[in-house]
Amino acid sequence: LARGAAVPDLAGRHVVISAGGTREPLDPVRYLGNRSSGKQGYALARTAAARGARVTLIEANTGMADPAGADVVHVGSARQLREAVLKAAPGADVVVMAAAVADFRPAVYAEGKIKKKDGQEQAPIALVRNPDILAEISAARPRPGQLVVGFAAETDEVLANGRQKLRRKGCDLLVVNEVGEHRTFGSEENEAVVLSADGGETPVPRGPKEGLADTVWDLVVARLG
Numbered sequence: 001l002a003r004g005a006a007v008p009d010l011a012g013r014h015v016v017i018s019a020g021g022t023r024e025p026l027d028p029v030r031y032l033g034n035r036s037s038g039k040q041g042y043a044l045a046r047t048a049a050a051r052g053a054r055v056t057l058i059e060a061n062t063g064m065a066d067p068a069g070a071d072v073v074h075v076g077s078a079r080q081l082r083e084a085v086l087k088a089a090p091g092a093d094v095v096v097m098a099a100a101v102a103d104f105r106p107a108v109y110a111e112g113k114i115k116k117k118d119g120q121e122q123a124p125i126a127l128v129r130n131p132d133i134l135a136e137i138s139a140a141r142p143r144p145g146q147l148v149v150g151f152a153a154e155t156d157e158v159l160a161n162g163r164q165k166l167r168r169k170g171c172d173l174l175v176v177n178e179v180g181e182h183r184t185f186g187s188e189e190n191e192a193v194v195l196s197a198d199g200g201e202t203p204v205p206r207g208p209k210e211g212l213a214d215t216v217w218d219l220v221v222a223r224l225g
């Protein structure tokens with residue numbers, strides 16, 4: 001589908017998309033983060049709006065301007081992202097978790113800057129698990145017939161790990177990217193396979209992130225009641 005001239009096949013639908021990467025604060029000047037650019041999530045937001053959807057974009061640390069035609073919620077950490085997704089999800093026909101969520105966060109937030117001590121070789125930082133937002137929203141389905149889409153970046157056994165992850169998360173579609181040093185993160189293009197809970201496997205050849213986004217929406221539209 002050409003952008004701007006898209007068929008309005010998401011008209012009347014509300015989609016919630018998370019994009020970017022969470023930052024887990026350690027102290028007032030430091031955080032644990034990741035390299036997600038947010039470009040794929042923004043491409044999903046633009047293409048959904050072009051296809052007529054009402055779009056809520058939950059943005060974490062992308063530094064990008066709000067896309068036209070979307071309601072944007074800005075968050076920082078995984079726990080803030082969870083709050084925003086849980087708040088928006090009950091009104092959504094589709095929830096897409098394109099954000100890279102930190103698996104762990106510092107166990108405590110230090111109100112003052114953490115200082116090292118003389119002779120201290122071990123980092124004074126303990127980590128605890130973050131909630132799994134995708135698994136939680138897939139299990140809860142706050143709106144009947146709602147579809148949930150996840151993303152997965154894998155470096156090895158890409159399809160087998162993706163299939164396992166799809167089952168473990170309980171989502172309807174999982175977009176699986178093969179990642180490595182020079183692949184995907186921050187780039188303008190993407191290459192992926194979209195796995196579906198009904199056993200489907202849709203390869204998406206290397207191309208602009210809008211192309212992958214439109215394939216996701218095609219698969220979503222085919223599954224919406």
Ligand code: CTP
Pocket residue numbers: 078097098099100101102103130131132133134135149150151152153165
């Ligand atoms: N995700 C999430 N909450 C988390 C971690 C991940 O909602 N705490 C979502 C991501 O937004 C993505 C999907 O789960 O849509 C897969 O993320 P990924 O990091 O590949 O999955 P994990 O279960 O964290 O597995 P891994 O141990 O391979 O990192």
Ligand code: CA
Pocket residue numbers: 101102103
């Ligand atoms: Ca993870």
